[in-house]
Amino acid sequence: MGLPVDAAVWELIDPDLEWWDETLLESCFPSDIVKAIKQIPLRGNEEVDTLVWHNSKSGNYTVREGFKSWLADFLRQEVVETQGEAEVWRQIWKLNIPPKIRHFLWRFMREILPTGVQVHKRYPRRSDRCPFCGLVETQTQTFCECQWVSRIWRRSEFTGLFQLKDDDSFYNWVKRALEKGEVEKFEGWCVLLWYLWKERNAHLFNGAKLLEEEIVVRAKYLLEDYKIHQGRQKEQLAIQERQVWKRPNQGRVSVCTDAGILGDEGAGLGVVIRDSSGRFCLAATKRVPGKWKVEEAEALATEFEAQMDVQGHFPNAVLESDCQVLVQKLQAAH
Numbered sequence: 001m002g003l004p005v006d007a008a009v010w011e012l013i014d015p016d017l018e019w020w021d022e023t024l025l026e027s028c029f030p031s032d033i034v035k036a037i038k039q040i041p042l043r044g045n046e047e048v049d050t051l052v053w054h055n056s057k058s059g060n061y062t063v064r065e066g067f068k069s070w071l072a073d074f075l076r077q078e079v080v081e082t083q084g085e086a087e088v089w090r091q092i093w094k095l096n097i098p099p100k101i102r103h104f105l106w107r108f109m110r111e112i113l114p115t116g117v118q119v120h121k122r123y124p125r126r127s128d129r130c131p132f133c134g135l136v137e138t139q140t141q142t143f144c145e146c147q148w149v150s151r152i153w154r155r156s157e158f159t160g161l162f163q164l165k166d167d168d169s170f171y172n173w174v175k176r177a178l179e180k181g182e183v184e185k186f187e188g189w190c191v192l193l194w195y196l197w198k199e200r201n202a203h204l205f206n207g208a209k210l211l212e213e214e215i216v217v218r219a220k221y222l223l224e225d226y227k228i229h230q231g232r233q234k235e236q237l238a239i240q241e242r243q244v245w246k247r248p249n250q251g252r253v254s255v256c257t258d259a260g261i262l263g264d265e266g267a268g269l270g271v272v273i274r275d276s277s278g279r280f281c282l283a284a285t286k287r288v289p290g291k292w293k294v295e296e297a298e299a300l301a302t303e304f305e306a307q308m309d310v311q312g313h314f315p316n317a318v319l320e321s322d323c324q325v326l327v328q329k330l331q332a333a334h
């Protein structure tokens with residue numbers, strides 16, 4: 001569930017009631033934000049929606065102000081939590097899962113998800129029943145007891161692995177699961193938890209319903225795709241982490257080679273030559289098709305440099321590459 005990134009404010013307003021669509025708010029935001037939104041009076045819909053930044057008088061956002069308010073929120077949050085709790089949250093924020101799922105987990109552990117019972121407490125006209133089995137919908141019912149959910153857990157690889165003990169809090173449940181130390185499995189479990197909630201909302205609000213086995217498979221693929229994407233980004237970062245450039249001795253030039261993986265488009269190779277004063281002398285780039293590992297691409301860049309016969313033109317050249325593994329191998333070979 002949740003809103004598309006380009007959703008506008010009017011989408012949160014029920015046109016018939018001319019009031020906030022409270023069910024939708026509950027499903028998209030934590031309760032304190034819902035409360036704040038509901039305090040905003042509505043004056044009909046004659047105005048056009050625009051984006052404003054609430055921390056500045058002009059309503060315009062600046063990175064400086066954004067960072068300041070983020071930092072203030074962050075510090076406030078840290079103070080409230082005890083030492084032990086802070087450590088658990090630190091581990092949660094470190095998980096290799098999509099940020100929205102980390103945020104969901106936080107709400108799950110705080111037990112502030114708008115389940116039937118929670119919503120019914122504040123809006124007695126709203127049903128407190130589970131959309132799947134018709135029983136009273138608590139968080140325990142939603143994630144552990146519901147027949148629909150039980151069938152999904154049984155189809156997953158997590159059966160019996162992370163069991164909720166009677167009368168235990170969801171916070172402790174997650175904490176215990178974390179303590180098992182099987183991080184990858186734990187991450188898979190978190191994604192399935194989130195998917196269950198997503199499907200519950202899709203069913204409640206749109207009447208949509210996926211097959212149970214499909215949910216298990218989709219949750220799995222979602223995490224796999226995310227990890228592949230993250231892995232690619234890390235690889236890119238590793239390439240970008242440059243060594244500090246060392247100035248060559250008087251009269252010599254330094255030759256830097258570098259490479260970048262361009263996904264399906266192959267690898268990009270680059271050679272830069274600078275003199276002892278750091279002045280730029282020459283640069284050349286080249287793209288090679290095919291799939292390459294970081295090390296291979298770095299080696300190709302060195303080969304590219306050799307083809308240009310840099311050493312022939314600049315006999316005093318000092319070769320540099322920011323790929324440590326390659327430099328070590330080359331040094332060992334000589």
Ligand SMILES: [Zn+2]
Nearest residue numbers: 130132133146
């Ligand atoms: Zn149910």
